Every structure is written in structure tokens, then in C-alpha cells.
Amino acid sequence: MTPAVCGALALAALGVGFGLAQWLYTRRLLARLDRMLADAVDGSFRESRFDESRLSALEGRLGSSTAAPPRPGSWRGSGPPYRP
Numbered sequence: 001m002t003p004a005v006c007g008a009l010a011l012a013a014l015g016v017g018f019g020l021a022q023w024l025y026t027r028r029l030l031a032r033l034d035r036m037l038a039d040a041v042d043g044s045f046r047e048s049r050f051d052e053s054r055l056s057a058l059e060g061r062l063g064s065s066t067a068a069p070p071r072p073g074s075w076r077g078s079g080p081p082y083r084p
Contacts, residue, residue: 001009039045 036045
């Protein structure tokens with residue numbers, strides 16, 4: 001086999017491994033959410049078993065990265081006010 005073929009096979013194997021890892025992670029996450037929903041329906045859901053700190057941290061990072069950039073001149077002292 002040529003080095004290019006070996007490289008392509010190694011890259012394909014890495015892709016398959018990554019896809020499998022993501023599939024397993026998603027499967028475990030959905031099972032956990034299903035248990036949480038079933039507990040909420042049964043009335044046995046306890047907030048002490050639910051940790052929202054990682055989710056809140058993720059939402060904070062996503063919120064700051066997806067927020068629209070400020071309009072030009074909207075900062076105090078940066079020049080004349082913005083007029084479209």
C-alpha cells in the first residue's frame with residue numbers, strides 16, 4: 001500500500017471513531033434526559049440531582065458569542081451618534 005492510501009485509511013478510521021464517540025455521547029444524553037422527564041412526570045424529580053452549572057456556563061458562552069455586535073457609535077465617547 002502506498003503512504004497516501006495508508007493515510008486515507010487512517011483518516012477514515014479516525015472519522016469512524018469520532019462518529020461512534022458522538023453517537024454514544026448523544027445516546028447517553030438522550031437516555032439521561034428521558035429519565036429526567038420520566039421523573040418529572042412521576043413527581044419524583046429532585047432538584048438536588050440536577051446540576052445546571054455546566055449548562056449555565058455553556059449558555060453564557062453561547063450568548064456572548066452569538067450576540068449581535070454593537071452598532072458603530074453606540075459606545076459612549078466613540079464618536080458621533082449612529083444615524084442610519
